[in-house]
Amino acid sequence: MRPKLVVGNWKMNGSRAANAQLLQGILAGLTEAGAASAVCVPAPYLFQCEQLLAGSSMAWGAQDVATEPCGAFTGEVCSSMLQDFGCRYVIVGHSERRAYHGESNALVASKAKAALDAGLTPIVCVGEALEQREAGATQDVVGAQLDAVLEAVGADAVPKLVLAYEPVWAIGTGKTATPAMAQEVHAFLREKLRNCNAEAAESVQILYGGSMKPENAGDLMAQPDIDGGLIGGAALKSSDFLGIIRAA
């Protein structure tokens, strides 16, 4: 049985004051018995996270990483910097980065590799757009997204990955994939992992993301291949985030 993991993706939200209130609220409600949790925050707030979360049961991480080590890459943040601030996780290939920053499957794969090389756990996001689902192309799309990463990182890295299935049409829209729809894609992704590394595939956590809330989290995470959540909007309110951790 895989342990559950609930990760908040704050996206481009927060302020020092709001973060302190949010994190303190979450920490006050965390219990030993609950699912593992983490927050992925904007890079300027990693230091604040390290200060507030070090020694707690909640991990932290970033939302993107450069493919290159340090050097002349204006505006980029490299994996060793994330490590320097105690990050455990980094999200790579979020659909917002794919859509607004033109990130290709190959680029996302290089980011996953850069994260692994620095000892970070990449949370590799895959997901289809509405037109792609309607055209029956969901498996082709998420399959190609995952294949690119597996090819770049190799079979031995499979146990060090976390995947997140985030159907683009469910992100920030209030529309959630039904548990059965999500399970079908999660099972497909795990089968692909098995083909790459049969033993490790069973231990890889595959999170669901897209309008997950305390009310629907329990049913989604009760599915055999849904091992947690990657939470956007509901991660910005401590009671909602805690509600999802409890539902897990």
Ligand SMILES: O=C(CO)COP(=O)(O)O
């Ligand atoms: O994109 C997401 C997490 O990465 C999901 O966002 P919402 O939970 O706001 O739909």
